Amino acid sequence: MEDSKKTLNFIEEIIEEDIRNGKHGGRVHTRFPPEPNGYLHIGHAKSICLNFGLAVKYKGKANLRFDDTNPVTEDTEYVEAIKTDIRWLGFDWDDREYFASDYFERLFQFALQLIDSGKAYVDDSSSEDIASLKKGPTESGIESPYRNRPPEENRQLFLRMRAGEFPEGSRVLRAKIDMTSPNMHLRDPVLYRILYKEHHRTGNKWCIYPMYDFAHGQCDSIEGITHSICTLEFENHKPLYNWFIRELGIFPSQQYEFARLNLSYTVMSKRKLLKIVNEGLVEGWDDPRMPTIAAFRRKGYTPASIRNFASLVGVAKRDNVIDLSLLEHSVREDLNKIALRKMVVKDPLRLTLTDYNQEGEQVEIENNPEDESSGSRSVNFSRNLYIEREDFMENAPSNFFRLKPGGMVRLKGAYIIICNKVVKDTQGHIVELQCSHIPESRSGSDHSGIKVKSTIHWVEASTSVDVELRLYDRLFSVEDPNSKDDFMQFINPDSLKIEKYAKAEASLMQPEPDQHYQFVRLGYFKSDPDSKSGVPVFNRTVTLKDGWAKSKQKTD
RNA sequence: UGACCCAUGGUGUAACGGUAGCACUACAGAUUUUGGUUCUGUCUGUUAAGGUUCGAAUCCUUAUGGGUCAACCA
Numbered sequence: 001m002e003d004s005k006k007t008l009n010f011i012e013e014i015i016e017e018d019i020r021n022g023k024h025g026g027r028v029h030t031r032f033p034p035e036p037n038g039y040l041h042i043g044h045a046k047s048i049c050l051n052f053g054l055a056v057k058y059k060g061k062a063n064l065r066f067d068d069t070n071p072v073t074e075d076t077e078y079v080e081a082i083k084t085d086i087r088w089l090g091f092d093w094d095d096r097e098y099f100a101s102d103y104f105e106r107l108f109q110f111a112l113q114l115i116d117s118g119k120a121y122v123d124d125s126s127s128e129d130i131a132s133l134k135k136g137p138t139e140s141g142i143e144s145p146y147r148n149r150p151p152e153e154n155r156q157l158f159l160r161m162r163a164g165e166f167p168e169g170s171r172v173l174r175a176k177i178d179m180t181s182p183n184m185h186l187r188d189p190v191l192y193r194i195l196y197k198e199h200h201r202t203g204n205k206w207c208i209y210p211m212y213d214f215a216h217g218q219c220d221s222i223e224g225i226t227h228s229i230c231t232l233e234f235e236n237h238k239p240l241y242n243w244f245i246r247e248l249g250i251f252p253s254q255q256y257e258f259a260r261l262n263l264s265y266t267v268m269s270k271r272k273l274l275k276i277v278n279e280g281l282v283e284g285w286d287d288p289r290m291p292t293i294a295a296f297r298r299k300g301y302t303p304a305s306i307r308n309f310a311s312l313v314g315v316a317k318r319d320n321v322i323d324l325s326l327l328e329h330s331v332r333e334d335l336n337k338i339a340l341r342k343m344v345v346k347d348p349l350r351l352t353l354t355d356y357n358q359e360g361e362q363v364e365i366e367n368n369p370e371d372e373s374s375g376s377r378s379v380n381f382s383r384n385l386y387i388e389r390e391d392f393m394e395n396a397p398s399n400f401f402r403l404k405p406g407g408m409v410r411l412k413g414a415y416i417i418i419c420n421k422v423v424k425d426t427q428g429h430i431v432e433l434q435c436s437h438i439p440e441s442r443s444g445s446d447h448s449g450i451k452v453k454s455t456i457h458w459v460e461a462s463t464s465v466d467v468e469l470r471l472y473d474r475l476f477s478v479e480d481p482n483s484k485d486d487f488m489q490f491i492n493p494d495s496l497k498i499e500k501y502a503k504a505e506a507s508l509m510q511p512e513p514d515q516h517y518q519f520v521r522l523g524y525f526k527s528d529p530d531s532k533s534g535v536p537v538f539n540r541t542v543t544l545k546d547g548w549a550k551s552k553q554k555t556d
Numbered sequence: 557u558g559a560c561c562c563a564u565g566g567u568g569u570a571a572c573g574g575u576a577g578c579a580c581u582a583c584a585g586a587u588u589u590u591g592g593u594u595c596u597g598u599c600u601g602u603u604a605a606g607g608u609u610c611g612a613a614u615c616c617u618u619a620u621g622g623g624u625c626a627a628c629c630a
Binding site for chain 1: 557558559560561562563566567568569570571572578579580581582588589590591592593594622623624625626627628629630
C-alpha cells in the first residue's frame, strides 16, 4: 500500500529475521480476527492495515477470521458490517474467509485429546467456586475437588455435556495445568462451557462452546498462521497458547503483541462505544462523531487517509494516545488534492452591490487550485449576494482583514468591493450590507492596481440553493476520556452543530454522492445519505486549518 | 504487595555500542484571489542512580513511574 519507511517496526524486524532464517520456508501468513459483536473502529483499522499490510509487503497472505465463540453477543449483522469496512479500507482476503465456528468440531477433538492425555477435566463446581479457588494474583490457587477425575470419566462427562444432558452452567471443561502459577491464565483455565444459545452460524448444533483462549490459538494453528499479531493485553495469555500448541502437537503459530491505538478526545472500547450508542448520545454506530470506520466513511474520510494515518502512528509496545490532529492532518493532506472547491455560505448575510447595474454575469472559478486538470466552472454573479456573516465586523480590530465599514475585500473569482453602508433592523441586528464594486478589478482582468488583504467567499442570491451543513466537533471535551471511569460525564455537548439555512452555489443541488468537496474557507464536506428529501445535507469531514481562529482564540 | 510488559521533545515514532533524526503540534517568516495550500526557520527530548566500555538512548543492576492479568467475555 503506502510506501514502506526505511526503518522497520519491531514486527517487521521479526518477520525479516524469520525470513532470513527460513522459518516456515520464509512464508508469512497473518490474519485479522474480529469478534462479530460490534462495529470496527479506527483502532481496528490500525490492526487491519498492519495484518493485511504485512501480507502485501512480504508477499504472504492474510486471512479474515471471525472469532465467533460466544453466541450470546454475536450476530451476522456485524459480520457484514465488518466485511464492508475492511473492503472499503482497500484490503482483500480472497476466499480466505473463516469463522472459529467452522472449527468447532476440530476444537472439540482437541479437547478430547487433552482429556485422554490427562490434561483436561470436567469440573462440576459453580463458577463462583471456581473463581474463589483461583484466588488472587498474589497468592496460590487451590485445586478443584474434581481435578483428579480419571480420563475415561472426563471423556464420558464431556461427551454428555455435548449431548445436552446437563443444564447450562452446571459443568465446564478445564485444562489441568497449575493452580499455583503466578500467571492467572495457567490456573486451570476453563476450556468449554455449556450454553443453550442459538449460534448465528451453527444454529442449535452445539450446546457447548469453546472459550476464546481455547479457540483463538488453535484456529491460528489450523490456518497455518505464522505471525499471530494481537494487542498487548493478550501477552499474559501467550504461555497458555504455547501450552496448547505443545500438548496438542499442532502447528506453532507465534504470537506477537503491539500497543493498541488510542485517540485523544475519544474512547475506543466497544463497551463504551456501545453505551454511547445505546444511550442515544449519537444517532448510531455510523454517526460521524463516532470513531468507527463506518462513521469516518460517512463523515467523508478516505480509505487512503486512514491507511496513511495507520502508517504514521507506527507500531510499538508502548501505551500511546495519538493526537487527533494527526488523523486530521492525514485526511486534509489527501482531500486537498482531490476535493472539488465550491462556495457555500453557512450563515448568510445579504450584500447588495448598489452600483452594479448589469443583469448579472458568469464568473469562472477554478475547481481545485492544487489540480489543474480539474478545470474550472461558471458561477452566477449579480448585485444580490450572500456573504458569511462572520466575514463582516463593524468594529474590527486592526488584524481583521475581512469586510468592515469603509473597508475593501475581494469576492473570490469576482470583484473587489467596498462596504458603504450597514443596514440594521429595529433591534439593531445587521440585516444587509450595501457595497459598491470596482469594475476594473474583475478576476482575470484586474487592472485596478488595488491590493486587498482578504478574499471572501459568497453566493449569488437568486440562484443559490438551500443546503444543510452538519458541523462536527470532538465527541469528548477532555483529552483522555478513556482514563475516566465516569467517561460519560465528559461528552462534548457541542459535538454537532447544524446549519440549516446555508446557501450554496446552484451546482450543489445535486451533489455527487462519492465526491469530496471543499467548501472554500469552511472545510471539507461530503454529502450525507440523509440528503434525500429535497434539501442536500453535507457532513463536514474536517475544517481547514484556520490561523485566524487560532489567533482569535489566544486573545479571547 | 505475585507474574508479565513498557519507559526518547507537547504527541507519536527512529537511531541495533560511535553526531539523538522524522512526522504531527506549537511558534515565527515568505508566498498566496481560500487567514487554505506551498516554502523556510525556531522551540522543546533519552525517567533516576549506579555499573560495564575509549565511548551508552542502546548492555547490566537497582529504583521510580505506567500498563496488563484474579469473566463459564473476547
